[in-house]
Amino acid sequence: MLAARQLAFARAGHAVFRGIDLTLDAGHALAVTGPNGSGKSTLLRVLAGLLPPATGELTWAGRPVRAGDPVFGQSVGYVGHANGIDPDLSATEHLVYAARLAGCAVTAEAARAALAEAGLGRVADAAVRTLSQGQRRRVALARLSLVPRTLWLLDEPLTSLDDDAAARFTQQLDAHLASGGMAVVATHRPLLLAHGATATLCLGGSA
Numbered sequence: 001m002l003a004a005r006q007l008a009f010a011r012a013g014h015a016v017f018r019g020i021d022l023t024l025d026a027g028h029a030l031a032v033t034g035p036n037g038s039g040k041s042t043l044l045r046v047l048a049g050l051l052p053p054a055t056g057e058l059t060w061a062g063r064p065v066r067a068g069d070p071v072f073g074q075s076v077g078y079v080g081h082a083n084g085i086d087p088d089l090s091a092t093e094h095l096v097y098a099a100r101l102a103g104c105a106v107t108a109e110a111a112r113a114a115l116a117e118a119g120l121g122r123v124a125d126a127a128v129r130t131l132s133q134g135q136r137r138r139v140a141l142a143r144l145s146l147v148p149r150t151l152w153l154l155d156e157p158l159t160s161l162d163d164d165a166a167a168r169f170t171q172q173l174d175a176h177l178a179s180g181g182m183a184v185v186a187t188h189r190p191l192l193l194a195h196g197a198t199a200t201l202c203l204g205g206s207a
Helices: 040-047 093-101 106-119 133-146 165-177
Strands: 003-012 014-024 029-033 054-061 076-079 153-154 182-186 197-200
Touching: 014 029, 029 040, 040 153, 040 182, 076 133, 093 106, 093 133, 093 182, 106 133, 133 153, 133 165, 165 182
Parallel strands: 029 182, 029 197, 076 153, 153 182
Antiparallel strands: 003 014, 003 054
């Protein structure tokens, strides 16, 4: 279980968000909404242990989480707003390399299968720089199926995706929740999930 109590974060003396309380159980998703600049991306980075909160407590399975916590990091699959892909690698090479960085040995065949599931089978060996923005986003999201993690933290995963790609990702997220996973998703678009309860946290103000 992921739990946060009275989380707050400030930048240059300015409060980005404060008083965040949440609890997330297996099989559940939390949609984080709010206008641009409301702190959605920052909250995800705090929940991922990439940034320390100014105040408050974050726990995972009852254990306090600290920024850079390697044990917690092995439970988290984080996809930020930026895709984080070397444009000179092929889509397959990126997935193999990203999985290796995460401590997972993945074959090129497994990477190509993940890309095929994302509807990218025809461009699996194409250089990322030749792909559209939507295709690059789908490559980034394909990392989630290759590196097993219980908690997915996703920043606007549907950005640049057409309806077909968005539906494929929704199926991927549904399967993750049905298997006992959980997810926190910053999004401007509704999550139409078949499995798991979806709560909504709306952030406001300016960041």
